[in-house]
Amino acid sequence: MTFSFRPTAVKAALLALSTPLFMAGANAATITISCGSVGQDFEFCKKHTEEWAKKTGHTVKLFTLPQSTTDLLGLYRQMFAAKSGDVDIINVDVVWPGMIKDHLIDLKPYSNGAEKKHFPSIVANNTADGKLIAMPWFTDAGLLYYRKDLLEKHGEKAPTTWEDLAATAKKIQDAERKAGNADMQGFVFQAKAYEGLTCDAVEWLWSYNGGNIVDDSGKITVNNPNAAKALTTAASWIGTIAPTGVLNYGEEDARGVFQNGNAVFMRNWPYAWSLGNGKDSKIAGKIGVAALPKGGADGKNAATLGGWQLAVSKYSKEQKLAAELVMYMTSPEIQKKRAIEGSYNPTIPELYKDKEVLAATPFFGTLYDVFTNAVPRPSTPTGLKYNEVSAAFWNATHDVLSGKEKADASLKKLEGKLNQIRRGKQW
Numbered sequence: 470m471t472f473s474f475r476p477t478a479v480k481a482a483l484l485a486l487s488t489p490l491f492m493a494g495a496n497a498a499t500i501t502i503s504c505g506s507v508g509q510d511f512e513f514c515k516k517h518t519e520e521w522a523k524k525t526g527h528t529v530k531l532f533t534l535p536q537s538t539t540d541l542l543g544l545y546r547q548m549f550a551a552k553s554g555d556v557d558i559i560n561v562d563v564v565w566p567g568m569i570k571d572h573l574i575d576l577k578p579y580s581n582g583a584e585k586k587h588f589p590s591i592v593a594n595n596t597a598d599g600k601l602i603a604m605p606w607f608t609d610a611g612l613l614y615y616r617k618d619l620l621e622k623h624g625e626k627a628p629t630t631w632e633d634l635a636a637t638a639k640k641i642q643d644a645e646r647k648a649g650n651a652d653m654q655g656f657v658f659q660a661k662a663y664e665g666l667t668c669d670a671v672e673w674l675w676s677y678n679g680g681n682i683v684d685d686s687g688k689i690t691v692n693n694p695n696a697a698k699a700l701t702t703a704a705s706w707i708g709t710i711a712p713t714g715v716l717n718y719g720e721e722d723a724r725g726v727f728q729n730g731n732a733v734f735m736r737n738w739p740y741a742w743s744l745g746n747g748k749d750s751k752i753a754g755k756i757g758v759a760a761l762p763k764g765g766a767d768g769k770n771a772a773t774l775g776g777w778q779l780a781v782s783k784y785s786k787e788q789k790l791a792a793e794l795v796m797y798m799t800s801p802e803i804q805k806k807r808a809i810e811g812s813y814n815p816t817i818p819e820l821y822k823d824k825e826v827l828a829a830t831p832f833f834g835t836l837y838d839v840f841t842n843a844v845p846r847p848s849t850p851t852g853l854k855y856n857e858v859s860a861a862f863w864n865a866t867h868d869v870l871s872g873k874e875k876a877d878a879s880l881k882k883l884e885g886k887l888n889q890i891r892r893g894k895q896w
């Protein structure tokens with residue numbers, strides 16, 4: 470986005486005494502930012518960037534994006550390959566830094582140490598070769614959403630194991646269908662073949678003590694009986710407590726069903742809380758949130774770590790200004806507003822003690838441990854190859870869920886595929 474200096478236009482604007490332009494004067498520029506397009510992403514981005522534009526006199530344009538993080542990564546990779554400066558500020562998924570670090574600038578010269586207020590693990594994740602390539606913006610962890618009212622009506626409690634969840638989901642789904650809601654589903658989640666399925670399936674594996682695809686040392690661990698048990702269990706939900714359509718669901722599809730009052734349980738990220746309690750929601754005030762269940766009595770609660778950062782493209786022609794906007798958007802003030810109005814998890818520990826934040830989103834306090842102990846996907850050990858690893862994993866998982874393959878056979882094949890992707894000892 471280049472700013473072409475046109476004296477007449479500037480003069481006209483000055484005559485109109487446009488305050489913003491007056492501030493930035495002849496240096497007024499346009500910054501293009503991409504903030505995501507799931508839930509309220511776009512709306513919040515617009516609101517807060519407009520505030521900044523008003524304060525500084527610059528113009529901000531919003532770049533519209535595909536919803537799926539997998540599609541978005543593909544798009545950015547094309548833009549980077551073309552060295553395109555069309556987007557100045559890039560939203561970066563927590564699993565991307567190792568893959569796109571070479572296309573982002575070091576933000577340290579602009580941060581004035583602001584990163585020190587954020588969770589050190591996220592800052593470390595966003596640091597490559599000593600450079601701060603992205604500022605933490607919000608963090609995510611998988612949660613179990615449930616219908617408080619329905620659980621109460623049917624004398625049930627929030628489940629603590631996947632086995633409990635399946636039994637409760639079936640009981641309430643069947644009873645509600647009998648009572649006239651033919652569309653009622655027991656459980657909705659993300660099972661389309663994309664990064665979101667990797668997130669859900671990492672939770673299943675970890676909860677059954679089945680490891681994390683690849684361990685921290687880079688060893689491929691996914692072909693093990695506990696992982697197979699986890700996938701077999703998840704496959705048993707399809708067509709029983711979950712609609713077969715879930716095989717094509719992303720976050721927003723699951724939210725749509727739940728928010729319309731047609732599901733007992735949903736796995737989703739924190740953003741769904743604010744929308745579920747919003748004016749247009751059929752289930753406002755009826756939602757409970759808990760940690761995702763354990764895999765049987767010996768299992769663990771597991772939430773996959775998600776989250777987004779903001780970074781400046783190396784190909785931007787307005788790097789300094791873009792970095793300033795990144796610092797504004799990731800600041801405690803904006804993170805607090807986003808936490809209160811949109812249930813986006815701050816990346817600043819201090820905000821989890823803020824009374825207004827906790828009043829708006831109580832589970833930021835009650836489930837604090839879920840957020841701080843979330844399981845990272847193996848993007849650090851697999852580095853540049855992470856997306857290939859994840860794609861192999863989500864495809865192998867999708868094959869099991871759709872009944873194309875048995876879990877043990879699919880995991881064995883996956884192990885072979887991952888060995889090919891790794892080629893040798895190093896990723």
Ligand code: GLC
Binds near residue numbers: 564608776777
């Ligand atoms: C959320 C998470 C992100 C994850 C994505 C998968 O946006 O924050 O980390 O990759 O969901 O769909």
